[in-house]
Amino acid sequence: MTDHRQEWFEIPGAVVVTAGRYLSERESGLDGSVRVLNFCRTGRYQGRGYYVSLLAEARGQRPLPDVKTVEDLKSEARVQALSAQLEPLVHETLHHEESDRFELDVYLGKDPAERHQALAGQLFAKVRAPLLRALFQRDERRWRLDAVHAIGIADIPAQHRAFLLEAAKAFVAEAPAPRPQRADGGRPRLAILWDPNEPHKPSNEEALQRLVRAAPLVGLEAELIEPDALGRLAEFDGLFNRASPEVDGVTYEFVRRAESLGMPVVDDPESILRCLNKVYMHELMSRHGIAQPRTLVVHRRNLDEVVPTLGLPCVLKLPDSGFGLDVMKIESEDDLRREADRFFKVSELIVAQEWLPTGFDWRVGIYDRRPLFVCKYFMAPGHWKVNQVAEGQRLIEGKTVAMSVGEAPEAVINTAVRAANLIGRGLYGVDLKQVEDRVYLIEVNCNPNIDAGNEDQVLGEALYREVLGVFARRIAERRSGAAPSTA
Template sequence: MNLIVVTDQLQDWFQLPAATVVTARHYLADAVAAQAGDASVLNLCRTGRYQGRGYYVSLLAEARGHRPLPEVKSIEDLKAEAFVQAIAGRVDMLVQDTLQHDSSDLFELDVYLGRDPARRHDALAERLYAEARLPLLRVLLRREQGRWMLDALQSIGLADVPSQDRAFLLQAVQGLGCAAGADAPRRRTDRPRLAILWDRDEPHKPSNEAALQRFVETAPLVGLQAELVGPGDLERLPEFDALFNRASPEVDGIVYEFVRRAEAMGMPVVDDPESILRCLNKAYMHELMTRHRIAQPRSLIVHRDSIGQVVPTLGLPCVIKLPDSGFGLDVLKIESEAQLGQEAERFLKVSELFVAQEWLPSEFDWRVGVYDGRPLYVAKYWMAPGHWKIMQETEGSDELIEGKTEAMTIGEAPRQVIETAVRAANLIGRGLYGVDLKQVEDRVYLIEVNCNPNIDAGNEDQVLGEALYREVLGVFARRIAEHRHGAAA
């Protein structure tokens, strides 16, 4: 096994002859690491900060085709209180049966790759590792009325390992193995019901209310009953057979908790959590598409030490993007080195990396909707009047001025546009994606793959009409039937 171990800082005591040990900054910036081929990445960085170095190590490892531990999904799951509570419930009996600690009502258990360095609670350590899938885990427990309760799970880094446990950790890494996680609970209901999640108060909705009503009205045509649900309806999720997200997802928000919980319950869900994590980060997108040789504008993944490479490599003007920007927000046209320095400093306060791309002006962007691995619709998104993006922010308000949308049949669009879009989307998954591309003469460049793409009545449905809604809902009907058949088997 080609093992790459990544740490926040190199430690003199942490020497592994059979592995490559590098810092997070080296792994993120090193082009050689990106081409390391079949490799496993053991991420021993602190991963608590969203878009911090530890987060990006696992994210870019996935994009590079490496096998990271932990996965990004595991990092994000740990931040969800409901996820931790679910683990607490599943391990409660084991905690009561095995925990040995009488000197106080608080107990702290460190778990290194499923092992207890004190060697007193190996069964509990192994189970917690299988549940959380984090290599270095600190478990906090407290006793109330004679019963031990799991109070918190914390991901720690190599620097948090006390000196007396270092030899034990080295031995655990050398014998690295993967414990199997517990299967997610499955459920069955007698009537296929689809929850469509939307947020009435969201300023930039991915579907307007007319489109949402068309989804609800069309559902019976494919044998489903659809109902609109809001952010406050999380506890109603078990009433449904599938979840269709029509609210803008944020990794640390309620929408992500909806889709994560739906997946944990075994139900078909679009957007699925993995697609959200992949699509929301432009640094991941760049690494993944580069690896699979999909043409993109000349780009750089920029960190604090490489800002000076942007202008010599890409020239001016150029474009910089905060990795998880949406609706074109925090996507900036840079026209001077002074502006670059100012905006880069702002970006680096919230993200360890950002993306810089060459400037490719065009009158419109192509948008191809790809669903379940196939092209669904195609449209031209024209630039907002007098602007270089398809959406222009209105100063002092949440209003966006949009360019017009011009839908057409799949056959009317250039073949290269459709083929590139489908190839790129299928690298992300089998969900619903909006693939943005630019065409410069006879060349087509991928800009990004979006989860949760717009489907608005009067725009994306201009050509297909009701058939567009039937296609989307028909995939849900098929997946619900397959899930029920598998559960019955």
């Protein structure tokens, strides 16, 4: 994939497609058996390059880089860790006396200057992005990695084009390398991350205390930690995130760090990236035949198709909106253009869906691939969504009515389990609408609400033991060196 058509960039045995075509044409001719090499600039969150990797994952097409790598490159902690891993090789091989800064380009693991091939190979092995630019700084006569960025094909100087073509040809002919295995260790302590200053908490304080009290019953010690405790994370054996996940925020840094330490973590970084983007969600669920409201992925070139396709009113969504924020009811073409213009300033793609009015939404909690709880979320008083954010960020919620899994319609449970299991083995809240006997998936949420008095109405304290019991089992598997259970 390239941002724009490059006449010189042709690779035998591969199809070169522009990002615009890949994003706008659902049936692009690429099936799940191919690898997608993303040569676009990926630095902007929800830009074209970001969406190429995201939708390639949704379509089962093994992108390079994947979205987690794109986000990792924005993490200062990740770059520091990478610098420490590369330090011996950097000290051994990097010798440049003319300046205290050095820039190394890496094209699919190759150094176009052909002076630092070992270093280029190690960078690519650890940061799986096709085109990298690494910046090194010399302090007190020792070189260290200062920054690393994914670059795009437009950043390649003309004199390096032939070299890149040869590197790409060689890479296309290679088999994919296996992923490295992580080391184990530790003792059973669980960190529960929460943010007391957060306006819309996924768990109220009583639910958090119930988790802490339930931990000894499953053989764990649980401690509530806050966003300033990142440096303590290595003291624990697992992380349960009860703060709102944002890809560019501190919560993502916590879960990314926990995963890098090899500990069980919920939400895991991959689930966050998948669940927080409604474009990915639509592509993935469509591919697997899960019923959704009529949906159109909207870009600037097909905005005029929204009303003829979906009618009015319809719903317009920013892909990473949460708590019903930036989910707008569109009642006129003027509304559509005004809100779309606002959303396009943030994201290359947005989502439009048909309007399905119902008195409540189903919420099914899925954990470790099994249904955990079922609730009816009724609409906020006088509003069309279950949550209404009033002035001053005050959240007005509709009534929650929980029931046992066996009481809920079978189609609701089955659809929720199928959808959540396409995301992973974490804790998910699956939102669905039921219109007569038809069930439609709205979205799969990571980090779903577990509030005392709401989601625990049926299971009570057993809900918290169920959640922590999965952590206890995964920590035990990690300590014993057993392969993680997929059941």
